[in-house]
């Protein structure tokens with residue numbers, strides 16, 4: 001619920017209705033209709049004007065995000081594409097945000113995924129939803145799409161465009177990089193990563209070409225090797241496993257199926273968030289008591 005009493009779902013409905021009002025289309029040289037570009041601009045402009053100070057800071061007006069702020073946004077990270085969802089992705093994302101998701105990554109890939117204008121429009125809608133809820137919106141792999149919808153950032157992996165090239169293209173927006181080893185992690189940070197996505201931690205069915213399962217131990221090992229950057233664990237994470245991931249020193253959990261395949265996406269997100277917050281609180285009280293014993 002927003003400060004003015006409107007729910008995220010009500011705002012989503014308005015945005016969807018806005019996009020449904022069709023006018024004759026005129027294409028620009030990039031293959032996007034002028035109508036499409038103007039719609040995105042007006043949605044985004046409205047959000048920037050109405051956005052919180054936090055949103056403005058995170059879209060690059062005040063410089064790179066701090067590690068402390070990044071850690072907060074990593075607490076409950078939803079990775080989502082239309083093919084992952086049992087229902088309308090707009091509904092799934094709005095429910096996840098109501099349940100406490102702090103960051104949404106738009107990962108529209110694989111057989112049956114949206115392309116062209118439909119992909120751009122869905123990205124614009126999800127960005128608007130996230131910002132209305134005070135969450136961040138990040139695009140997977142596609143820098144051009146991220147810039148077109150004025151996303152808060154981009155997530156890339158070891159097989160994608162080089163991190164330093166992406167950093168140069170996105171300016172001060174957030175850059176997330178997938179890593180497993182300390183060498184990959186150090187290189188990503190050196191090239192401008194704001195956070196690392198580490199996984200798969202557990203077996204996953206959501207990514208066919210996932211790397212070998214690492215187990216939560218990989219997180220402890222990276223921390224022991226001096227990797228202090230914000231980290232989110234990903235791959236096979238459920239509410240029952242979230243505390244184990246955070247106790248192994250991730251700052252949060254990233255999930256696809258635990259939310260997108262749930263019968264109640266809001267309830268699933270709320271349960272995950274509760275587990276993450278509980279584990280973060282017990283890790284910080286454990287380190288405080290270790291400090292007082294020293």
Ligand SMILES: Cc1ncc(COP(=O)(O)OP(=O)(O)O)c(N)n1
Pocket residue numbers: 077079105107140141155156157158159160176177178196197198199207232234254
């Ligand atoms: C938060 C987060 N961590 C890791 C990944 C995986 O990225 P990548 O290895 O590039 O694989 P694809 O997602 O592009 O298939 C991620 N997307 N998000």
Ligand SMILES: Cc1ncsc1CCOP(=O)(O)O
Pocket residue numbers: 079199200203204205206207210234235236237254255256257258
């Ligand atoms: C995108 C990605 N990267 C590593 S595992 C994974 C898929 C995570 O999906 P799920 O949470 O359903 O296991």
Ligand SMILES: [Mg+2]
Pocket residue numbers: 140141155156157160
């Ligand atoms: Mg990738």
